[in-house]
Amino acid sequence: MAELRGALIGCGFFAVNQMHGWRDIAGASIVAICDRDPERLQIVGDQFGIAKRYADAAALFEGETLDFVDIATTAPSHRALVEMAAQRRVPAICQKPFAPTLADARAMVKACVEDGVPLMVHENFRWQSPIQAVRAVIDRGEIGTPFFGRISFRSAYDVFSGQPYLATGRRFIIEDLGIHILDIARFLLGDVSTITARTARINQAIAGEDVATMLMDHASGATSVVDCSYASRLATEPFPETLIEIDGSDGTIRLAQGYQLTVTGMNGTVVSDVSPPLLPWASRPWHNIQESVVAIQKHWVDCLATGNEPATSGADNLKTFALVEAAYLGAASHEPVHLDALL
Ligand code: NAD
Ligand code: 89Y
Incomplete structure (x- = not known):
């Protein structure tokens, strides 16, 4: 194939x-x-030896014959860029968060469906190899039927120096980081029917919430707790590790700090190191995320070759994005939010 x-x-x-x-x-x-x-444009063009450089997306679509476009801008521009790609029948990858609002996200999925254009959200945390290792244990039936999960991301890493816009938005941790952690909960335990959420802003120098605690009912009958914080100073900074506990009818899974996976099943306990590889261009502590970028992009190429829908397609991501919206609604009202009302 070319x-x-x-x-x-x-x-x-x-x-x-x-x-x-x-x-x-x-x-x-x-x-x-x-x-x-x-x-x-110059920094990235020079670093990667790309001669064709455009200041404007419309001019890019006009000037190039493309098989896909990878949109890595921040959320405010996502809808216009995805719709531009759809109109030109160019398959599109769009970074998370998919859009500023659920209504925008729905419109983007609709535009791509109507124009028959594949759309994948770059929702990459579920593609991290330690997370995939947890899912593989569940799929092998080693812990029976999961009935409880805790998916936890707690850190005090300074994300604001690399991504200053994170300090200024009305919304912060659920929209930026929680979106991945909520997506992991869906990936491991299935779709969600109800969410209850509480948020707090501990760092007074930022505009949005930096702590979120969420309780979810999954359609499978499982219950999960998703907790996220950028206000938790720990002895050893875990960024960007997601820690996981899954309890099933026949055993348990623990993904602990340092990428240690402990599986207790019918035949005893096995502990393994599921550290992600350090790719030649990667740097700690980001290597976990960097590895997942390669995995999701490979998945995209496979999907374009086979015609399969990406696992993190736009349509799938509406369910993750709805959890974000529901969490903010629930945090404001202090009431549980039913997902059917949003989807
Ligand atoms: P950034 O602000 O550093 O980069 C965005 C770039 O897009 C800027 O250079 C800006 O000039 C350009 N841009 C914006 N609108 C444009 C438009 N209409 N046309 C052309 N260029 C445009 O942001 P970032 O930190 O690189 O984040 C980008 C996205 O990646 C965000 O949505 C963020 O949430 C996401 N992100 C994802 C992960 C992950 O693990 N998946 C990690 C960090 C950031
Ligand atoms: O933007 C965020 C993301 O997607 O992963 C980590 C991050 O860079 C900061 O929270």
């Missing part, structure tokens, strides 16, 4: 990981890049 021709829109902080990822993946390459900031 190599897929992709373009990257948005050459900021995180896009560099995506560019490294594309360089590692057979079957696709980035032939053009776009950013409205000339400095970012």
Whole structure:
């Protein structure tokens, strides 16, 4: 099969990981890049040797014949860019958070369905190899039927220096980080029927909430707790590890700090190290996230080749995004929120 021709829109902080990822993946390459900031265009263009550079997305679509576009801008531009791709019948990857509102996200999915264009949300945490290892234990039936989960992300890592916009938005941790953790809960325990949420702002220098605690009922009958904090100083900073506890009818799974996986089943306990590999271009502590970028981008190339719907498609992500909206609604009202009302 001929190599897929992709373009990257948005050459900021995180896009560099995506560019490294594309360089590692057979079957696709980035032939053009776009950013409205000339400095970012030059930095990324020079670093990755991309000569075709555009300051404007419409000019990119006009000037290039593309098999896909990888949108790595922040949420306010996502809807316009995805709709532009759909109109031109160009399959699109869109970074999380999918959109500023659920209504925007729904419109983006609709536009792509109507134009027959594949759409994947770059919802990459579930693609981290330690998370995939947890899912594989569940799939092998080693702990029986899961009835409880705790998916936890607690840290005091300074995310604001690399991503200053995170300090200024009315919404912070649920929209930015919780979205991944809620998605992992769905990935491991299935879709959610009800969510109850509480939030707090501990760091008074930022505008949004930096702590969120959520309790969810899954359609499977399981219950989960998803807790996120960027206000938790710990002896050893765990960023960006997601810690997991799953209890099932026949055993338990614990993914502990340091990527230690403990599975207790009918035949005893097995402890293993599920540390993600440190890719040649990656740097600690981000290597966990960086590895998952390669995994999700490979999945995209496979899906375009086979015609399969991506696991983290736009349509699937509506259910994760609805959890974000529901969590904010529930935190404001202090009432449980039923997901059917939003989907
Ligand atoms: P950033 O602000 O550093 O980069 C965004 C870039 O997009 C900027 O260079 C900006 O000039 C450009 N841009 C914005 N609108 C544009 C438009 N309409 N046309 C062309 N260029 C445009 O942001 P970032 O920190 O790289 O984050 C980008 C996205 O990645 C965010 O949605 C963020 O949540 C997400 N992110 C994801 C992960 C992850 O693990 N999945 C980690 C960090 C950030
Ligand atoms: O933007 C966030 C993400 O998606 O992963 C971690 C992060 O960079 C900061 O919370």
